[in-house]
Amino acid sequence: MTLTQLKYAITVASSDSMNEAARVLFISQPSLSAAMKDLEEETGVQLFRRTNRGVQVTPEGEEFIGYARQVVEQYQLIESKYIQKEKIKKKFSVSMQHYTFAVNAFVEMVKQFGMDEYEFAIHETKTYEVIEDVKNFRSEIGILYINDFNQKILTKLFTEFNLEFHEILKCHIYVYMWKGHPLSDQEEVTLEELAEYPCLAFEQGENNSFYFAEEVLSTYEYKRLIKADDRATLLNLMVGLNGYTLCSGIMCEELNGTDYCAVRLHSDEIMTIGYLKRKGTALSELGKKYLEEISKYKDRALG
Numbered sequence: 001m002t003l004t005q006l007k008y009a010i011t012v013a014s015s016d017s018m019n020e021a022a023r024v025l026f027i028s029q030p031s032l033s034a035a036m037k038d039l040e041e042e043t044g045v046q047l048f049r050r051t052n053r054g055v056q057v058t059p060e061g062e063e064f065i066g067y068a069r070q071v072v073e074q075y076q077l078i079e080s081k082y083i084q085k086e087k088i089k090k091k092f093s094v095s096m097q098h099y100t101f102a103v104n105a106f107v108e109m110v111k112q113f114g115m116d117e118y119e120f121a122i123h124e125t126k127t128y129e130v131i132e133d134v135k136n137f138r139s140e141i142g143i144l145y146i147n148d149f150n151q152k153i154l155t156k157l158f159t160e161f162n163l164e165f166h167e168i169l170k171c172h173i174y175v176y177m178w179k180g181h182p183l184s185d186q187e188e189v190t191l192e193e194l195a196e197y198p199c200l201a202f203e204q205g206e207n208n209s210f211y212f213a214e215e216v217l218s219t220y221e222y223k224r225l226i227k228a229d230d231r232a233t234l235l236n237l238m239v240g241l242n243g244y245t246l247c248s249g250i251m252c253e254e255l256n257g258t259d260y261c262a263v264r265l266h267s268d269e270i271m272t273i274g275y276l277k278r279k280g281t282a283l284s285e286l287g288k289k290y291l292e293e294i295s296k297y298k299d300r301a302l303g
Contacts, residue, residue, distance in 0.1 A: 003075060005039045006068040008032060009047060013065045017054035066137040092286035093121035095133035096143035097214045098202055098231050099273070100252035101300075105293035107255075113286065124231070127214060128207035134276045135161040140287045142276035143168075143294070145248075147269065149219070153211040158276065167274045168294060171301040173216055174249030174262040178238045183263065190266045191220065198224040198243040200234045215246045216271055235260070248273060250300045273301075 008025060012032070015021035022029040040047055047061035057065060073091075096102045106122050123133060131154075133139040146154055146165065158165050175189055181197075183189050199222040202214045210218040226243060228234050237243040238260065248271065249262040275291060277283065283291070 001039065001042055003072065005035055006072055008035050009039060009061075010065060010068055010072060012036060012048060012055060013057045013061070015055070020054075062136060066135065070137050089117055089119040090284075090286070091119045091121070092284060092290070093123070093133075093139040094141045094143065094290060095123040095125055095130045095139040097127060097130060097145065098124055098234075099143060099248070099250075100231075100255050101248075101250045101297045102143045102294055104252045104255055105290060105297070108293045109286065109290045112289065118286065126202070126204050126207065127212040128204070131157060131161065131163070131276065134163055134278060137278070140277065140284060141290065143273065144276065145214075145216075145271045145273045147216055147271045149216070150211040150213075153209075162279045163276050164279045165274050165276055167272050168291070169298045169301040170270055170272050171248040171250065173265045173267050173269045173271065174247050175244050175265050176238075176247040176249075176260060176262050177242070177244040178235075178259055179261050180239070181242050181244065184261050186263055188264045188266050191217075194244060195223045198226045198237070198241050200237055200243045200245040201225060201227050202234070203227040203229050216269055217246060217267070248301065250297050 008021070011024055012018065012021040015024065018033055018036075019029050022032045025032065036048065043064065045060045045064055046058050047064055048055045049058055077090075094102075094106060103122065103124065106120075110118075110120055121139075123129070123139060125133070127144060130139075130142040130144050134142040142163075144154075155165070175183075175194065177184055183193060183197075186193075199215075201218075204212050204214075226237060226241075228237065234243070234245060235256070238245075246265065247262060249264070251260075251262055275294075277287075
């Protein structure tokens with residue numbers, strides 16, 4: 001296995017066909033096909049599926065390409081620093097469910113490290129995509145929750161994808177609403193009291209299983225339910241329709257402002273928010289700092 005083969009494989013994975021990849025790489029199509037065949041034979045893994053419409057990356061190939069990208073990027077860093085004498089920015093990326101406090105921890109980390117020497121990325125996205133981002137090396141860390149309901153399914157998936165889940169904090173369930181909501185002044189509310197108001201949930205796309213829902217109590221038969229794709233839309237629906245969503249109760253007025261509140265839900269349910277990482281890989285300096293920032297919210301949980 002050579003570095004050139006890894007570069008070839010990455011290019012093929014990003015192309016629609018061998019011909020297109022060969023043009024990008026400035027080599028002949030037969031030479032590229034032979035190189036990929038040799039790589040597959042050496043690794044014992046079918047990386048690509050050849051069809052009349054071109055090439056498709058296999059599930060095993062996606063994992064291999066993720067490792068290949070990591071190797072090539074590290075080589076490029078070494079080459080740039082020691083051979084070309086260039087100063088290359090270090091990269092850090094995190095994927096998460098829609099947690100404002102996780103975004104704020106990211107903000108604080110960026111402020112401390114600055115952007116002159118580092119390149120940052122944050123992906124606030126669907127549950128399954130958080131898992132896939134870490135699996136495929138798009139993100140070093142993924143932030144999500146588990147509870148008694150989804151733990152068995154998600155843990156099985158983590159194991160299958162060679163990932164580790166580490167607890168950050170535990171919290172009760174809260175109802176997040178705007179301060180003008182008729183129930184916002186109560187110390188505690190029940191699902192029965194909320195029945196006449198729309199429950200707001202994040203759309204999970206193709207992986208719309210109850211187990212991937214960002215909101216706990218996903219199997220409850222809500223009388224009114226609205227799904228949306230982003231946090232800004234949910235906040236607008238809270239104000240416009242007196243909607244609500246279920247959350248950790250960890251407020252972050254620095255980003256969302258002071259127009260919203262969290263009221264304890266009458267429930268014994270506990271959710272565990274934690275981080276995902278690749279098994280056997282060490283966290284970067286940036287990753288450790290990010291987790292240090294997000295761990296500061298422990299004191300606000302289980303209140």
